[in-house]
Amino acid sequence: MITVKEIAQICNVSASTVSNILNGKPNVGEDTRRRVLEVVAQTGYQPNYFAQSMRKQSNRMISIVVEDLDEFSTAPIVESAMAYCDDMGYRTILMNLRLYDKWKATWYDDDEKVKQVLKPAIQELQSIRVDGLIYIAGHCRYIDYFPEDFKVPTVLAYGLSKDAKYPSVVIDDEKGGYDIGKYLLSMGHKAIGVIAGADDNLHTQARLNGFKRALAEAELPFDKDNLRYGEWNRESGYREAPYLLEKDITAIFCMNDSMAAGVYDFMYERGMAVGEDFSVVGYDNKDLSDYLRPRLTTNELPLKKIGREAAEILLGFLGEEDRQLQGNDVIKIPCEMIYRESVLKV
Amino acid sequence: MITVKEIAQICNVSASTVSNILNGKPNVGEDTRRRVLEVVAQTGYQPNYFAQSMRKQSNRMISIVVEDLDEFSTAPIVESAMAYCDDMGYRTILMNLRLYDKWKATWYDDDEKVKQVLKPAIQELQSIRVDGLIYIAGHCRYIDYFPEDFKVPTVLAYGLSKDAKYPSVVIDDEKGGYDIGKYLLSMGHKAIGVIAGADDNLHTQARLNGFKRALAEAELPFDKDNLRYGEWNRESGYREAPYLLEKDITAIFCMNDSMAAGVYDFMYERGMAVGEDFSVVGYDNKDLSDYLRPRLTTNELPLKKIGREAAEILLGFLGEEDRQLQGNDVIKIPCEMIYRESVLKV
């Protein structure tokens, strides 16, 4: 690996001159510049990134920490955040905590476990002196893992800050639930069942609030008996379906596509047809929703937008003079309704 | 950020002593060690990673370069490669070329385009002096993007080396095609249609070869009229289905799940039922295959195994004395058949 010093020797100039040329400083003779640049090109010289950052104490680098890269929601967020950072001339370094890989779903409520894994990552990114951090949660919840004296400007994506110290970019679940309620109402449904996620989950609560608001606007009561809680998976949709189907309702709002697929499973088994005998709406717009029969009407997660927005906020802040990151900002990105054929007009 | 020098001052020792203690060197007084370690713990001292690597000229770091992080096959490969590197005490740095993000599918045959994007990444990882590189292709093909004099030990995952210089870890498509052929035969199917991928594609060719071998073993001819080429997407499955369905065949082998879903689409439209009137097999075992009705029998891509194997090969090599990376090794990882209900016995 060739260095500035060697370039300098070859050109019979000093290292500083080479450095100045490389960094586009003025006050350099035109022919020296040409000569040096030529040698640089010939030798394929590459600045040593470590030496550079060490000397400059700043490196235009953003660290992206993800709870698990292999979660379905993570890669798109990362991709779009990286795209924006690239465009703005920041390089990114990805740190993958692999929380699901290590512990499946058993770490959710175990802050200590997470902190233990996060700690070395944080230490490393501090030692690297990254300019900022984007923390991408694997599922939405309150996040409170950063040390008291954590100085790196940080934005949370797909998760919320507990202590209002860091801005968060999350999906607008309240509006999502509201939109689904409105749509179902507009299709003539009045008695609607809900298969929610876990009842202490933030998605669950916000989506439910939005849904209730839509009902309230139509002056329709919300019947608690029509609400069942699942665990976000196909099985729980299948499990809860019969409770709802025996009620006097015409549609089910499932808080994700997998649970909706579980409802399909149950109805298929009973010889009932979604979209004919009964309406179903999902949430997420995962791939599978387009392959169900009938294709599932659902609400698309704005993952790419979340990543970009998080990056924009972080970099926007870095550009500012006073570097005062405004806390307790929660940016809510709306979902987009995807209308397919699982809802019939009644 | 506290440094060794500061630690040294606090403890009234020299920086070298602190460094020695930190690096577990012998020949250090027991009480100095204790004293220093205590201060280190109290202050939360973190070695500066840049300074360390600069000084040591080696940093136990593996670079993982992906063509696009948001491709369905990429994240699992990355995840498992990272897991193995972590376990072996190597840190990883991910570089995302975002080829699909930038150009959709128009870069496939444009080596120059790819090289242009890869070049700065390669320069950076050379400047970082990574110990090794895992290149993860977005889809399987011959990869020949590295400069002549590229010295970083490299393993290809999900893609093949053109010049036999780098080992490659790919899926065993030949066996995959063979297994599907065997299975279909065992279920009594004799005349089988095939919807292949693009005809110059490596997956296509290998899967077809395997499929033909299964036929040959059963002394059955392969009828070229029963072979159609698609573009790996749902639409092409839908488009090619009618050509095959009018032939005198009882099953279709689709070379991926999306095209199989296209066949489902067509049959659904015509009121035919997969698994009753006709059998279909897919490939990949993407999420959707479990949600089709009937659930799709398919061949699962061993993505996690590919990532791990690639990392194992690379790190195994790094451990060796002579550091001679054996080229032209192609490691083929078998797929796993997932038997569901889309194939009927005839």
Add this chain to the structure above:
DNA sequence: TTGTAAGCGTTATCAA
């Protein structure tokens, strides 16, 4: 316009 010297935070060498 160019060069000298110092320093970023470590660690290796060698002397004390």
Add this chain to the structure above:
DNA sequence: TTGATAACGCTTACAA
């Protein structure tokens, strides 16, 4: 057992 010194490759004052 400990410490002074140099070096990794680069940039930046400042001097020439």
